[in-house]
Amino acid sequence: MKILLVGAGLSGAVIGRQLAEAGHDCRIIDSRPHIGGNCHTERDPETGVMLHLYGPHIFHTDDEGVWSYVNRFAEFVPYRNRVKTTSQGAVYSLPVNLHTINQFFGKTLRPDEARAFIESRADRSIAEPQSFEEQALRFVGPELYEAFFKGYTEKQWGCSPRELPASILKRLPLRFNYDDNYFFHRFQGMPRAGYTAMIEGILDHPRISVALETPYRPEMAEQADHLFWSGPLDGFFDYSLGRLGYRTLDFERFTYQGDYQGCAVMNYGDREVPWTRITEHKHFSPWESHEGSTCYREYSRAAGPGDIPYYPIRLVEEKSLLAQYVDLARAQERVTFVGRLGTYRYLDMDVTIREALDTAGVFLGTLSAGAQMPQFSQLPL
Ligand code: FAD
Numbered sequence: 001m002k003i004l005l006v007g008a009g010l011s012g013a014v015i016g017r018q019l020a021e022a023g024h025d026c027r028i029i030d031s032r033p034h035i036g037g038n039c040h041t042e043r044d045p046e047t048g049v050m051l052h053l054y055g056p057h058i059f060h061t062d063d064e065g066v067w068s069y070v071n072r073f074a075e076f077v078p079y080r081n082r083v084k085t086t087s088q089g090a091v092y093s094l095p096v097n098l099h100t101i102n103q104f105f106g107k108t109l110r111p112d113e114a115r116a117f118i119e120s121r122a123d124r125s126i127a128e129p130q131s132f133e134e135q136a137l138r139f140v141g142p143e144l145y146e147a148f149f150k151g152y153t154e155k156q157w158g159c160s161p162r163e164l165p166a167s168i169l170k171r172l173p174l175r176f177n178y179d180d181n182y183f184f185h186r187f188q189g190m191p192r193a194g195y196t197a198m199i200e201g202i203l204d205h206p207r208i209s210v211a212l213e214t215p216y217r218p219e220m221a222e223q224a225d226h227l228f229w230s231g232p233l234d235g236f237f238d239y240s241l242g243r244l245g246y247r248t249l250d251f252e253r254f255t256y257q258g259d260y261q262g263c264a265v266m267n268y269g270d271r272e273v274p275w276t277r278i279t280e281h282k283h284f285s286p287w288e289s290h291e292g293s294t295c296y297r298e299y300s301r302a303a304g305p306g307d308i309p310y311y312p313i314r315l316v317e318e319k320s321l322l323a324q325y326v327d328l329a330r331a332q333e334r335v336t337f338v339g340r341l342g343t344y345r346y347l348d349m350d351v352t353i354r355e356a357l358d359t360a361g362v363f364l365g366t367l368s369a370g371a372q373m374p375q376f377s378q379l380p381l
């Protein structure tokens with residue numbers, strides 16, 4: 001079969017590879033001048049530092065299948081994401097852990113004492129937190145919420161944490177020990193040569209051809225038996241029902257001689273500081289040494305037409321518009337919508353790869369079984 005895949009990010013690359021290995025001819029197009037989608041990495045010509053051009057990417061997963069898949073295409077160096085945050089004139093460790101609690105409240109609590117102390121600050125009248133704010137008040141209490149989450153979240157999402165779902169905060173652990181690892185997962189690492197080199201390896205197959213700087217045009221689909229779409233869901237339909245909301249990011253690059261902040265990610269909890277965080281990219285590759293340093297100040301705002309869509313905003317009005325687009329998508333017989341943009345979800349890389357492997361598997365199974373494609377079956381509305 002002739003397969004057209006729109007998007008040379010992880011979704012397009014992994015599905016393309018699976019189908020190519022099964023004997024299908026895959027043409028992958030991307031409007032950008034590089035492969036890798038938002039995981040793209042490249043060296044800064046000025047400092048030599050490996051840059052995560054679309055924001056910091058740390059690979060973390062519990063999925064052994066995905067871990068062995070990525071290790072087929074890249075050498076991973078163990079990496080722990082240890083985030084710091086500046087708030088009210090002091091620097092703390094994130095996620096909130098025993099060190100953060102003791103430092104913030106000027107105490108020397110042991111784990112059980114800290115647990116009881118935080119519980120005493122928490123609003124126990126909130127039985128089932130619905131919003132981000134309720135989740136924070138119930139589990140960390142007002143002081144830590146104000147210092148670390150309220151201002152940051154207002155900047156990141158452009159709305160009150162009262163309007164956001166509790167699930168966003170649930171992504172972050174709260175620890176009553178001195179573990180400052182940002183993630184829980186068993187496998188965590190950074191590809192030594194960058195993500196783009198890894199994706200280059202995935203795409204390196206004689207049945208895969210890649211065309212960059214090639215935006216999708218509907219007539220391209222006519223030459224293909226099936227289309228996998230990892231671009232924006234509403235974009236496929238020419239935004240005919242309106243635009244799904246996204247946050248976009250602006251990165252303000254600056255360089256420094258030496259070590260600017262001593263860590264890879266420094267968050268800024270105060271509402272008055274306009275950026276959400278500063279990333280210093282050489283710390284994502286601690287096995288390298290560079291005199292110069294490249295940093296990004298990161299700002300978040302509502303995405304307009306022409307901006308890169310980063311974070312889907314899944315508030316009430318988006319959900320009803322999304323439901324309408326999903327109906328349109330379900331009616332497409334020869335198109336499968338995949339990935340972060342194609343299914344309008346926040347997806348980590350490991351989940352993206354898992355879904356891409358599964359989607360390809362179902363597609364290949366379908367070819368022999370003649371069953372229907374289950375596109376959107378995993379899409380929670
Ligand atoms: P994308 O990478 O967005 O690829 C889609 C591609 O489609 C793009 O290259 C785009 O140019 C192309 N395209 C779109 N429309 C068209 C069109 N009309 N014609 C042609 N091409 C088109 N995950 C983690 O696991 N760990 C992290 O630390 C992490 N950090 C992140 C930080 C940020 C700021 C963001 C936004 C995401 C982060 N992620 C992280 C998630 C990760 O970026 C995604 O899981 C991954 O990029 C999804 O891959 P994808 O192929 O689905 O989408």
Ligand code: UDP
Pocket residue numbers: 085094148149150152153156168169171172267268269
């Ligand atoms: N968050 C916060 N303060 C921080 C870091 C995170 O309030 O210092 C909130 C913010 O709303 C963010 C959410 O917690 O969207 C989830 O954090 P995560 O690090 O997963 O954010 P992402 O990777 O989505 O940027």
